[in-house]
Amino acid sequence: MSLSADSARVHVRAPGKINVFLEVGEVQEDGYHDVASAYQAVSVFEDVWATTADEITIAVSGTVDLAQVPQDDRNLAVRAARLLAQEAGWRGGVHLDIRKGVPVAGGMGGGSADAAAALVACDALWGTGLSVHELHELGARLGADVPFALMGGTAVGMGRGDELSPALARGRFDWVLVTHAFGLSTPEVYAALDAHRSRYALDIAPPRRRPVVEADVLHALRAGDAAMLAEAARNDLQVAALALRPELATVLAEGERAGALAGIVSGSGPTLAFLAADREAAIELQVLLSAAGHTALHVHGPVPGARIVD
Structure with a gap:
């Protein structure tokens, strides 16, 4: 054809x-x-x-x-x-x-x-x-x-x-993303997590065979409560990403000192996602992180999935 x-x-x-x-x-x-x-x-x-x-x-x-x-x-x-x-x-x-x-x-x-x-x-x-x-x-x-x-x-x-x-997620959540010029390989990050768990097997709880999303996360999303979500947010891959790129830990600390409710590694990294209290707080956080020399972007969610644009 x-x-x-x-x-x-x-x-x-x-x-x-x-x-x-x-x-x-x-x-x-x-x-x-x-x-x-x-x-x-x-x-x-x-x-x-x-x-x-x-x-x-x-x-x-x-x-x-x-x-x-x-x-x-x-x-x-x-x-x-x-x-x-x-x-x-x-x-x-x-x-x-x-x-x-x-x-x-x-x-x-x-x-x-x-x-x-x-x-x-x-x-x-x-x-x-x-x-x-x-x-x-x-x-x-x-x-x-x-x-x-x-x-x-x-x-x-x-x-x-x-x-x-x-x-169900009510309302709007405002985030500031800090991106980096380098990338991280997802398989490499998972391998680093496995190595970390093996190395500290006597000191940390073993992973569940069937992991679950904790109820506090779902409650926070359903309530549209950014402060509650900040308390519940977690990424098991974060320890591995920080081991591969220790400088990310410094940026996480900077973001939280600048007013973020919480900072987490997004997925396998290296992008960092900082949760802000609201739109105005996110704009202020973006300005502060940009002034510190970081590439910072204010985004919000949730937004729709793949859609045809007229």
């Missing part, structure tokens, strides 16, 4: 995410871990424009460092388009223009947001008519964070993180 490159164009926007809570279970025989996470989609986005074409190609631009972004078949958006074409029996192609706003290798699911946006854009462009459930199933085959990038809002993720159920 040969298609005109200018016959149609679809624009989809998908959000990055913060893990406001992440408990990591014990390592499984296959080397993976079950997790229990409370995700919140926040107002930093990946934009994908899909245009009909003869083959599947991409071009990547953005406001973040793109050095680590693959621009070939390793790219998660390309893999998403190929997977959808295979499932739907589509014989044509697509050109994906990706504009990245989520920090790369920053623990905020930017690549997963690209994949989610590509699935939604190609489904609309090609008229494949997949259901939300079918798109989520395809997303889970691409990566654990892709289904949440499709869903957005606030959700609890179990298993590998892709067994999702929506979580």
Whole structure:
């Protein structure tokens, strides 16, 4: 099938995410871990424009460092388009223009947001008519964070993180993100966590085989209470990320001295997420951290998942 490159164009926007809570279970025989996470989609986005074409190609631009972004078949958006074409029996192609706003290798699911946006854009462009459930199933085959990038809002993720159920979150939560020029490899961070747990096995409680999101986290989200959420927020990967990049601990302390209710490593890091009391407090915190020489961004959540933009 040969298609005109200018016959149609679809624009989809998908959000990055913060893990406001992440408990990591014990390592499984296959080397993976079950997790229990409370995700919140926040107002930093990946934009994908899909245009009909003869083959599947991409071009990547953005406001973040793109050095680590693959621009070939390793790219998660390309893999998403190929997977959808295979499932739907589509014989044509697509050109994906990706504009990245989520920090790369920053623990905020930017690549997963690209994949989610590509699935939604190609489904609309090609008229494949997949259901939300079918798109989520395809997303889970691409990566654990892709289904949440499709869903957005606030959700609890179990298993590998892709067994999702929506979580009620009232009101708005304001965050200040501090990004870094370096990235952290997710497998490397998990390996460092396993090494830490082995090293201190006599001093710390063993991980649960089936981790859970603690009730205090869900209560705080349901109440829309930032102070309560600050008390309950936790990330088991934080100790590993700080071991690999000790300088992150200094920035966490700076943020809390500057007025953050809490500071946590987002996902596998190195992005740091500081929870503020409200919008005004977040703006003040952003100013203080920027003045201290950090790249700081004020965002809010929850926001919707991957959506077509008119």
